[in-house]
Each structure stands twice: as C-alpha cells, then as structure tokens.
Amino acid sequence: MTLNDSVRARLKDAVGAKGFSEDANEIAPxxxxxxxxxxxxxxxxxKPRTTDEVSKILAICNETATAIVPQGGxxxxxxxxxxxxxxxxxxxxxxxxxxxxxxLDMSMVAEAGVxxxxxxxxxxxxxxxxxxxxxxxxxxxxxxxxxxxxGGVDVLRYGSTRxxxxxxxxxxxxxxxxxxxxxxxxxxxxxxxxxxxxxxEGTLGVITAAALRLFPNPTTYETAFLAVRDPEAAVTLxxxxxxxxxxxxxxxxxxxxxxxxxxxxxxxxxxxxxxxxSSWYVLTEVAAAGELPLKGLVEATIQTAIExxxxxxxxxxxxxxxxxxxxxLRESMSExxxxxxxxxxxxxxxxxxxxxxxxxxxxxLVEKLVPGVRPVPFGHIGDGNIHFNFSVPKDxxxxxxxARWDDVSRAVHDLVRDFHGSISAEHxxxxxxxxxxxxxxxxTEMDVMRTLxxxxxxxxxxxxxxxx
Amino acid sequence: MTLNDSVRARLKDAVGAKGFSEDANEIAPxxxxxxxxxxxxxxxxxKPRTTDEVSKILAICNETATAIVPQGGxxxxxxxxxxxxxxxxxxxxxxxxxxxxxxLDMSMVAEAGVxxxxxxxxxxxxxxxxxxxxxxxxxxxxxxxxxxxxGGVDVLRYGSTRxxxxxxxxxxxxxxxxxxxxxxxxxxxxxxxxxxxxxxEGTLGVITAAALRLFPNPTTYETAFLAVRDPEAAVTLxxxxxxxxxxxxxxxxxxxxxxxxxxxxxxxxxxxxxxxxSSWYVLTEVAAAGELPLKGLVEATIQTAIExxxxxxxxxxxxxxxxxxxxxLRESMSExxxxxxxxxxxxxxxxxxxxxxxxxxxxxLVEKLVPGVRPVPFGHIGDGNIHFNFSVPKDxxxxxxxARWDDVSRAVHDLVRDFHGSISAEHxxxxxxxxxxxxxxxxTEMDVMRTLxxxxxxxxxxxxxxxx
Numbered sequence: 001m002t003l004n005d006s007v008r009a010r011l012k013d014a015v016g017a018k019g020f021s022e023d024a025n026e027i028a029p030x031x032x033x034x035x036x037x038x039x040x041x042x043x044x045x046x047k048p049r050t051t052d053e054v055s056k057i058l059a060i061c062n063e064t065a066t067a068i069v070p071q072g073g074x075x076x077x078x079x080x081x082x083x084x085x086x087x088x089x090x091x092x093x094x095x096x097x098x099x100x101x102x103x104l105d106m107s108m109v110a111e112a113g114v115x116x117x118x119x120x121x122x123x124x125x126x127x128x129x130x131x132x133x134x135x136x137x138x139x140x141x142x143x144x145x146x147x148x149x150x151g152g153v154d155v156l157r158y159g160s161t162r163x164x165x166x167x168x169x170x171x172x173x174x175x176x177x178x179x180x181x182x183x184x185x186x187x188x189x190x191x192x193x194x195x196x197x198x199x200x201e202g203t204l205g206v207i208t209a210a211a212l213r214l215f216p217n218p219t220t221y222e223t224a225f226l227a228v229r230d231p232e233a234a235v236t237l238x239x240x241x242x243x244x245x246x247x248x249x250x251x252x253x254x255x256x257x258x259x260x261x262x263x264x265x266x267x268x269x270x271x272x273x274x275x276x277x278s279s280w281y282v283l284t285e286v287a288a289a290g291e292l293p294l295k296g297l298v299e300a301t302i303q304t305a306i307e308x309x310x311x312x313x314x315x316x317x318x319x320x321x322x323x324x325x326x327x328x329l330r331e332s333m334s335e336x337x338x339x340x341x342x343x344x345x346x347x348x349x350x351x352x353x354x355x356x357x358x359x360x361x362x363x364x365l366v367e368k369l370v371p372g373v374r375p376v377p378f379g380h381i382g383d384g385n386i387h388f389n390f391s392v393p394k395d396x397x398x399x400x401x402x403a404r405w406d407d408v409s410r411a412v413h414d415l416v417r418d419f420h421g422s423i424s425a426e427h428x429x430x431x432x433x434x435x436x437x438x439x440x441x442x443x444t445e446m447d448v449m450r451t452l453x454x455x456x457x458x459x460x461x462x463x464x465x466x467x468x
Numbered sequence: 469m470t471l472n473d474s475v476r477a478r479l480k481d482a483v484g485a486k487g488f489s490e491d492a493n494e495i496a497p498x499x500x501x502x503x504x505x506x507x508x509x510x511x512x513x514x515k516p517r518t519t520d521e522v523s524k525i526l527a528i529c530n531e532t533a534t535a536i537v538p539q540g541g542x543x544x545x546x547x548x549x550x551x552x553x554x555x556x557x558x559x560x561x562x563x564x565x566x567x568x569x570x571x572l573d574m575s576m577v578a579e580a581g582v583x584x585x586x587x588x589x590x591x592x593x594x595x596x597x598x599x600x601x602x603x604x605x606x607x608x609x610x611x612x613x614x615x616x617x618x619g620g621v622d623v624l625r626y627g628s629t630r631x632x633x634x635x636x637x638x639x640x641x642x643x644x645x646x647x648x649x650x651x652x653x654x655x656x657x658x659x660x661x662x663x664x665x666x667x668x669e670g671t672l673g674v675i676t677a678a679a680l681r682l683f684p685n686p687t688t689y690e691t692a693f694l695a696v697r698d699p700e701a702a703v704t705l706x707x708x709x710x711x712x713x714x715x716x717x718x719x720x721x722x723x724x725x726x727x728x729x730x731x732x733x734x735x736x737x738x739x740x741x742x743x744x745x746s747s748w749y750v751l752t753e754v755a756a757a758g759e760l761p762l763k764g765l766v767e768a769t770i771q772t773a774i775e776x777x778x779x780x781x782x783x784x785x786x787x788x789x790x791x792x793x794x795x796x797l798r799e800s801m802s803e804x805x806x807x808x809x810x811x812x813x814x815x816x817x818x819x820x821x822x823x824x825x826x827x828x829x830x831x832x833l834v835e836k837l838v839p840g841v842r843p844v845p846f847g848h849i850g851d852g853n854i855h856f857n858f859s860v861p862k863d864x865x866x867x868x869x870x871a872r873w874d875d876v877s878r879a880v881h882d883l884v885r886d887f888h889g890s891i892s893a894e895h896x897x898x899x900x901x902x903x904x905x906x907x908x909x910x911x912t913e914m915d916v917m918r919t920l921x922x923x924x925x926x927x928x929x930x931x932x933x934x935x936x
Binding site: 102104105106107148149151155156159160162163172176177178179180182183184185186187188189190191192193195196198199200204215216218235239242243244245246247248287288289290291292293297349350351352353354380383384385420421422423424425426427428429433437440441442444445448449451452455456467468 | 570572573574575616617619623624627628630631640644645646647648650651652653654655656657658659660661663664666667668672683684686703707710711712713714715716755756757758759760761765817818819820821822848851852853888889890891892893894895896897901905908909910912913916917919920923924935936
C-alpha cells in the first residue's frame with residue numbers, strides 16, 4: 001500500500017511538524033513486536049498530541065479511505081498493533097496527560113498514551129489504587145489496555161480492564177468525537193456505548209482518554225508460596241481461602257515445577273523458597289486496605305490445608321523483601337523460558353473448576369504429539385486463565401519443534417473447546433488468532449461482529465485485517 | 469395497530485395452545501405498570517416456553533414487520549415493558565428454568581423468566597450468593613434485570629447487573645440465536661457482544677438466558693443506622709469506612725428525616741431506632757463471608773466519627789431481627805410516601821463527592837419552584853445514586869402539584885447536568901425519558917445509538933419507541 005502524496009501532506013498538516021515522522025530509524029521500533037514475532041512496515045508515523053488532532057487525522061483517513069493502525073506501548077502479543085501492509089501508524093503516546101485524579105470520587109481521567117505505571121503512580125499519589133497489573137506495565141499504555149481489555153494478576157479480585165472503566169473518549173472512524181468521560185457508577189441512559197470500544201483492538205474507533213475507577217490503596221498484604229498436592233488441591237484451596245477471607249484474594253497463581261526450575265536455573269537472585277521440590281505450586285496474595293487481621297486467617301487456612309493433605313509445604317512472606325522475592329519468581333517465568341530454547345504458547349481459559357482436568361488432558365495430549373516436550377503451564381488459575389506453554393524437548397531441535405506450532409495449537413484449542421473455554425483469555429485476537437477463532441465462534445456471532453465493524457467503520461480504515 | 473390474521477395464526481402456531489392468550493382478563497395485568505402510571509394495549513400475549521419458540525416468534529415478526537414488546541416481571545418504572553400501540557406482547561415468564569448451578573465454578577445459568585428471588589434461592593442452596601438486590605425481587609425476572617441493567621442496594625460492592633453477567637443467550641430480531649452462555653472470567657476473543665444487549669431494554673434482541681457470577685455467601689453482617697451531621701459527613705464516613713474495611717461495604721444509604729417520618733407515621737412496626745430526631749441518617753451494612761472481625765472495625769470507625777462530630781448518634785444491630793427492622797425502614801420509603809399524597813420522583817446520579825452540593829442546591833431549587841414542597845431524598849449515596857423525590861406540600865392540591873412534574877424535572881435534570889450526572893441512574897429510559905435524554909446526550913452519541921438500533925433491528929420490530 002502506498003500513501004498518496006496529497007493525503008500524506010494533509011495528514012502531516014493536521015498534526016504539525018512535531019506530530020509526525022518519516023524517519024525510518026525513528027519508525028523502526030514501532031514496527032516490530034517486542035519478541036520479534038511480527039514485523040510491519042509504514043512510511044508515515046503520526047504522533048498527535050490532542051484528541052482534536054486524532055479527530056482530524058481520522059476524518060482525512062475516512063474521506064480518502066486510508067488505512068490506519070493505532071498503537072499504544074507496542075506491547076501486544078498478537079500483532080494487533082502492527083501495520084503489516086504499509087498502513088499509516090497512529091501512535092497515541094503523546095496523548096500522555098493525566099487530566100484529573102479525584103480521590104473523593106475515586107476516579108481518574110487519563111489520556112490514552114499514559115503508561116500504566118504512571119497511572120499507578122498518579123493513583124498512589126492520591127492515596128488510591130488502580131488495580132490493573134501486567135508484566136509490561138512500564139511500557140503498556142492505558143489506551144492499549146482498554147483496547148485489549150487487558151487482564152493480569154488482579155482480575156480475580158477486580159475484574160479485567162473493562163470492569164475498571166467508568167467512561168471513555170473515542171474518536172470514531174469518520175473523525176467524530178464521542179465524549180463519554182463520565183465517572184458515574186450508575187448510568188442507565190441507553191446503550192452503554194463504551195463497551196463497544198473496550199477490547200475491540202482499535203478496529204471500531206480510537207480511544208483517546210479513559211475515566212478509570214480507583215480503589216482504596218491496600219495497606220496489608222499476605223503473600224504465600226505453597227507446594228500443593230496437585231492442581232485439584234489448588235482449586236480446593238482457592239475456594240477455602242476465598243471463603244475464609246470474604247473474597248479478598250487478589251492473586252492466585254499456579255506454577256509447575258518445570259517453570260520454577262527454569263527460573264532457578266537462569267534468573268539472577270532466584271532461590272527456591274521451599275526445601276524440597278514439588279510438582280505444583282501456588283502463589284497467592286490476599287490484600288486489604290484497613291486493619292483487617294488477614295495474617296491469622298490466611299495462616300489458619302493454610303494450616304488446615306496442610307492437615308488435609310492439600311498443601312505439602314509453604315512459606316508466608318514475613319516482610320516486603322520476601323514478598324517481592326516470591327513475586328520475582330512468578331514474574332520471571334516467561335523470561336526464563338527463553339533460555340531453554342523455543343516454546344509454543346497458548347493463552348487459554350476454562351471454567352475454574354475444570355482446570356485440573358484440562359491440565360492433565362492437555363499435557364498428555366501435547367506429550368503424545370511431541371514426545372519429550374517440557375510443559376511449563378502457569379498463570380491465573382484463580383480466574384481460569386492458564387498460560388499453557390511448552391518448551392522444546394531437552395536437546396531437541398528448535399526449528400523442528402516450532403514447526404509443530406499449528407499442530408499443537410490446534411489440538412490444545414480443540415481441547416479448550418471441549419471444556420467450553422476461550423482460546424484467547426487475555427491477549428486478544430489481533431492477526432494471530434483472527435482466523436483460528438472462526439473454528440470456535442458460531443456463524444451468527446461472527447456475523448454480528450462483522451456487521452458492527454461494517455457499521456462503525458464502513459470504509460474499513462481502522463486496523464484492517466485485525467479481529468474480524 | 470391491528471394484527472394481521474395470518475400473522476396471528478402463525479404466531480399462535482409457533483408456541484402451541486398453552487403458549488398464547490387472547491383473553492382480555494388474562495392479558496390485563498400485563499398491560500398496566502404496577503403504579504398505574506402506564507397503560508398499554510394488545511390483542512395477543514405470547515408465552516413461549518423455550519428459546520426455540522422465541523426464535524420462531526421473532527423470525528415471523530421480522531418477516532412480517534410485526535412489532536413486539538418483550539416483558540419480564542412487569543416491574544419496570546419507565547414504561548419499557550408496556551405495548552402502547554397494540555404490539556404483540558412477549559412474556560418470557562415461562563422460560564423459568566434454572567439450567568445449572570455450579571458452586572465450584574461459582575456460576576449459574578438461568579432462563580430469562582426466572583424470578584430474581586428464585587435466583588437468590590438457587591444460589592443459597594449451593595452455599596453461594598447472587599448479590600443483585602432490588603425491592604421488586606419477588607416479581608422481577610432475571611431477563612428484565614439484564615435488559616435494564618438493574619441496580620439496587622449492593623451496587624457499591626458488586627456493581628450493577630452488567631458486572632454480574634458472564635454470558636447471555638439472545639434471540640436476534642431476525643430469529644437467529646446468539647448462544648454466548650459462557651461462564652469464563654476471561655475471554656478476549658473479539659467484540660464482547662453480550663454488552664450490547666444488557667441495558668438495551670429489549671430493543672436490540674431478546675435475552676432468553678443468562679450465565680451469572682456467584683460469590684461466597686456472606687456469613688457476617690454489621691448493620692448500622694446512624695444520625696449524621698449532614699450529607700457531607702455521610703460522604704466522609706463512607707470513605708473512612710470503606711478504607712477501614714478494605715472495601716467490604718455492601719450498602720451505604722442516605723435517608724432524610726422527612727422520609728423516615730413518613731415511614732414512622734404510616735408503616736406498621738416501624739419505630740425510630742434513635743432517641744432524638746436528626747435531619748439526615750445513614751444506613752450502612754458491611755458484609756463478609758468468613759471470619760473477619762468486622763464488628764470491631766465498624767464500631768471503632770463510628771466511634772471516631774462521633775468524636776469528630778460527623779455522627780451524632782447511632783445503633784449497630786446486635787441481632788438479625790434488629791438488622792431486619794433497620795432495613796424495613798429503608799425499604800418502606802417508597803410505600804410510605806404514597807400516604808402523603810402525590811410525589812414527583814427522580815432517579816439521578818452524580819459523582820459521589822458531589823452529592824452534598826447536589827442535595828443542597830437541588831432542594832433549594834425545587835422549594836423555590838414549589839413553596840412548601842416536602843423533599844424526601846433517599847438512596848444509594850455510596851454509588852452516587854439518589855432517588856430525589858418530593859411530596860406535595862402539606863394540605864396542598866395533588867393534581868396541581870403533579871401538574872408541575874415536567875417543570876420540576878426539567879430544573880432537576882439541568883442541575884444533574886451541571887454536576888456531570890445521569891438522569892436515569894438505574895431505571896432506564898423506556899418511554900419516560902426517551903425524549904428527555906435528547907437534552908443530555910451529544911448528537912454523536914445519539915447517532916451511534918440509533919445506528920446500532922437500525923443495524924440490529926432494521927425493521928424496528930423490537931420494542932419500538934423505547935430508548936431511541
């Protein structure tokens with residue numbers, strides 16, 4: 001796709017001298033997905049500074065049927081943010097103002113380009129808390145978070161990004177601005193239009209700002225790393241702890257020994273918190289603002305679970321440094337896997353109580369397809385989301401292993417379907433799963449999705465080729 | 469509107485002998501809104517028993533451009549469920565099966581016609597909890613709750629109905645069935661279509677079943693009735709209590725003395741919990757499953773608030789009967805108002821921290837318009853939603869007072885706009901506020917709403933004339 005000269009000139013004019021780049025060196029980092037899995041191309045990067053500039057850009061694109069790809073922090077994992085065919089690239093990173101933080105209303109209004117870590121900081125400065133927590137929070141932007149309905153470790157307690165959004169400002173495909181930056185908890189005045197744009201991966205409109213819910217800042221954490229008998233014991237423990245604490249669990253993660261071993265082998269300052277190895281572990285955190293005596297409740301629940309044979313051994317962090325060390329293990333899982341050669345990854349979810357059966361059957365399935373494969377499942381068992389990863393067999397051939405990706409994924413996804421699960425729990429569809437999803441959604445559901453796309457973006461200028 | 473004979477015959481045939489009624493006596497109660505505010509008309513009531521029958525009905529209606537109005541428990545307050553022009557009436561009340569309750573997955577699948585109280589019972593039988601709590605729960609159906617995104621007293625803690633829905637089954641205008649009854653907590657595979665139908669008041673599709681989130685059943689309640697200095701003190705107390713309990717407040721209601729007085733004067737078994745009258749009261753409840761020692765925290769927070777002059781006096785329920793008596797006062801507010809003659813009502817929300825200023829200015833405004841008017845504001849201050857009601861002046865003329873409705877509402881709604889609030893916090897638009905909303909939403913927002921309506925219901929057969 002080549003950009004017509006007069007369109008190029010109009011777009012540049014709309015944002016001014018600082019608002020664009022045609023410099024291949026400046027553009028390059030925007031074109032490659034951070035793991036190197038996707039490589040795009042474009043000759044024009046737009047960097048608007050205001051919603052009004054975004055509006056002008058889209059009006060021009062719509063009028064001239066010019067395709068455009070919105071991009072936040074470029075941390076997406078499914079290629080949704082990459083211009084594959086020379087589309088104009090629209091970086092929202094200069095829309096980076098926190099417009100308002102209101103601790104009495106427990107709300108914040110932030111522009112799309114504000115980095116998630118900055119949202120956290122702004123909340124804490126007001127003695128509040130914004131719960132969305134993902135590994136890429138130092139680069140990911142709140143606009144990207146909304147567009148992908150980002151998940152992360154706190155979903156069990158606070159929900160995905162969708163649950164944290166009170167309002168949005170969106171520029172429609174034709175450049176009109178939908179200002180819905182309300183901070184109301186209750187507003188039943190017609191269709192809840194913001195829901196259309198959350199999780200739509202920039203294909204139905206461009207989110208330029210968001211009104212976010214804030215929460216009381218937790219002041220107490222009880223963090224435990226536990227060796228559990230098996231995944232079934234983990235699910236039982238989840239329910240017991242949830243009931244004991246009245247639903248205050250903020251994270252409940254499962255880790256297989258193989259993954260922990262990779263971390264211990266490759267990541268600096270990683271040490272095994274427990275004396276003996278175990279096949280399965282749980283990392284859980286209960287958090288509260290206020291003076292609730294969580295420690296006793298958590299420890300009593302664990303003690304009973306030990307007596308019942310669900311938990312074999314465990315440690316509860318007694319100070320912040322220990323808590324951070326435990327989380328360091330969990331957060332290094334993806335990184336550690338890289339040292340062990342190629343890996344085939346899945347981001348799936350199933351109903352929480354089905355996780356044990358899914359893990360057993362799924363591991364057996366892939367081991368049969370690729371003898372010697374090393375399963376490294378881990379993730380947010382508390383909300384049913386497993387990063388169902390597999391590393392190349394020890395001393396196996398990377399290339400041959402990765403050539404099995406489609407094979408393995410097809411089998412894993414079919415199993416997910418048997419369990420009424422999702423083949424993209426938190427990463428979205430992007431280009432990676434755009435075609436694969438056709439095997440899972442009904443024709444009616446796909447048809448309604450396509451109809452919405454045609455209705456809101458009739459010229460198909462917004463992130464074409466993604467999602468639908 | 470008269471129904472063509474052949475269409476009538478096809479519709480009757482689609483549901484069988486037990487599935488329809490043309491008996492005016494049977495139909496009558498479906499045509500009148502329970503307060504008598506709206507009166508509809510129809511010659512055909514359809515009572516399908518299955519999703520498949522609903523599908524057949526809508527296919528026929530769409531093919532023949534026959535208008536149809538879905539109805540649940542007929543408890544709506546804005547006329548959304550009433551066929552005003554002889555439309556076919558579609559009662560979902562025979563779709564009344566709880567298809568599945570799964571305490572390990574913490575989910576339930578219920579058909580649209582299941583009464584909310586039955587949803588509660590089914591949850592409790594599985595030692596779980598479904599939080600949606602509204603005064604009409606003995607008649608309102610879960611399908612109606614979803615279609616209106618019902619609110620109620622527990623929104624502060626659990627969110628509106630939308631937040632409690634994991635999946636839906638919807639029949640589209642053309643009769644196609646969208647089966648999206650997933651129970652996943654995380655599923656980012658394209659547009660979240662269920663959001664379109666929640667809160668759409670039956671104008672975009674007919675919800676036939678819902679997958680619902682369940683929660684641990686609370687086992688401890690701390691319920692307090694407090695005389696507070698003023699609404700500002702109430703908001704300050706809300707924040708303190710929320711922080712002290714780590715966000716475990718499930719209800720935080722404000723009550724003006726006038727409203728309490730009406731209850732004491734007219735409702736049997738209502739007694740003032742406190743020795744001296746106060747201008748403003750708060751009824752709050754903190755709830756938890758598990759063994760959290762809430763009592764001490766709640767009492768300590770109240771004690772400090774008394775010392776700081778925020779709370780004047782108060783009582784914490786020491787047993788279940790006392791707790792029920794306190795809730796009885798709050799739940800009798802609407803009923804008691806009837807004994808005092810006509811009332812003009814508003815269901816508005818503003819950002820929580822703006823409630824004190826809104827109350828002061830709003831009351832002054834209406835008192836100026838109608839000297840002697842008796843303000844009876846009460847409601848869910850915890851989530852910013854006030855039922856901003858006014859009773860006719862003492863010994864005033866009802867008819868003359870009610871003739872001021874539009875006047876008063878216009879002024880109140882304009883004030884709501886100044887505070888960036890909503891003119892329908894939880895009741896919806898229906899017919900009552902369909903035109904009024906035009907003064908508040910941008911033309912762009914209304915245009916996108918209308919576009920969605922045309923796209924999903926091109927022949928305008930679904931609840932025509934409601935919402936948009």
